[in-house]
Amino acid sequence: MKKRIFSGAQPTGSLHIGNYLGALKNWVALQNEFDSLFCIVNLHAITLPQDPKVLKQKTLDLARIYLAAGVDPTVSTIFIQSDVSEHAELAWILNCLARMGELERMTQFKDKGKGNRERAGVGLFTYPNLMASDILLYQTDLVPIGQDQKQHLELTRDLAERFNRDYGETFKIPDAFIPPVGAKILSLQEPTKKMSKSDENLNASIFLLDNADTILKKFKRAVTDSGTEITFDDARPAIKNLLTIYQLMTGKTAEECEANFAGKGYGHFKTETAEAVIEFLRPFQKRFNEFDDEELKTILKNGAEKAKAIARETLKDVYAKLGIFGASN
Ligand code: ATP
Ligand code: MG
Secondary structure (H helix, E strand, O other), rough: OOOOOEEOOOOOOOOOOHHHHHHHHHHHOOOOOOOEEEEEHHHHHOOOOOHHHHHHHHHHHHHHHHHOOOOOOOEEEEEEEHHHHHHHHHHHHHHHOHHHHHOOHHHHHHHHHHOOOOOOOOOHHHHHHHHHHHHHHHOOOOOEEEEHHHHHHHHHHHHHHHHHHHHOOOOOOOEEEEEEOOOEOOOOOOOOEEEEOOOOOOOOEEEEOOOOOHHHHHHHHOOOOOOOOOOOOOHHHHHHHHHHHHHHOOOOOOHHHHHOOOOHHHHHHHHHHHHHHHHHHHHHHHHHHHOOOHHHHHHHHHHHHHHHHHHHHHHHHHHHHHHOOOOOO
C-alpha cells in the first residue's frame, strides 16, 4: 500500500510563487509515489472576512491552479473542504482536546490577529485544530507544507498523540515534508517576513497569474541592500531570497547561480530573475485558462466522494472511541 500525503491551500487572495515553490511544486513531485489528497480549504479561508462572491470564484480558480501546476486528477484526489463535513466535525472534537495555552503559542494567530485579541475571530484562534482535522481524517503519512506551517503540524502531532493515549490507537502520526530550498520565500518589499497572499502590499508578492510587465516591475522595485555581492548569504536575506527564486525557477545549482551573477550588478540580477520567472509561468498561465467550470465541478465532485469515504471511516472510529452514540452510528 502506498503511503498517503495530504495538503491544501486557502482560496483567498491570489496564489504566489511562494505557495508554488514551498508547497504545490512538491505535491506534483510526490503525487505518483503517494496516495495523494489535495484540498481547497474554504473553511479555513473564512477565519478572516471574505466577500462571498469572490470566495466562490476563488474556490474554482484554486482548483484551476492545482491542475495548471500539474496536479493530475486521474492520480490525485482534489476536493473542496466544505464538501466533506467530517472536517468540521472532527475539528469540534479537537477543539475539545486542544488546550488554550498551546493554541496561544501559535505564531500565525499572533500575526494574522495583528496582536488584537479582543477583535480577533475565535475561528482564527482555533484554525490549527481545523488543520489538524484535515490531516488526521485521512491517516496521513506526510504533509508537504511551507516553513510557516511547521508549528501547526507539530500541534497536529501532539493532538493525535494525546487522543491515541487517552482513547486508544486511532490516528496515524503525520510527518511534515518541508523542502530544503524554497520553504520560506520572502516578501520582495519586507524581506524579513514571508511572501503572503494576505499581504496588503501587492508589490510584496509575485502572483502566479501576474503578467510579464507586472513581474518585471515588481522585481525592479524589490528591496535589496547596500552590498554588491550576489551570493547565498544568510546575513543578506533580500539577495538570498531573489537568488533562491532564480535557482528554483531555473533548476540550476547554487554554485551555478552565484557564478552566473559574479561581477554583475543588482539591476541585471533583478531583470534576469524576472525573466526566469516569466518564462516559468508562461506555460502555467496557458494551462490555467484551459479548464472550464463544468469540468472542474466534475473533478471536485468525484474528489469529494473519494475523500468522504476515507474521512467517514476515521470519524466513525473517533465517535466510537469517545462514546458519541447516535442512532446512525
Ligand atoms: P495567507 O496569507 O492567506 O495565509 P499564504 O500565502 O500563507 O496565504 P496558504 O494558503 O495559507 O497561503 O498556504 C498554502 C501553502 O503555501 C502552505 O503549505 C504554506 O506553508 C505555503 N506557503 C505560504 N507562503 C509561503 C512562502 N512564502 N514560502 C513558501 N511556502 C509558503
Ligand atoms: Mg497561510
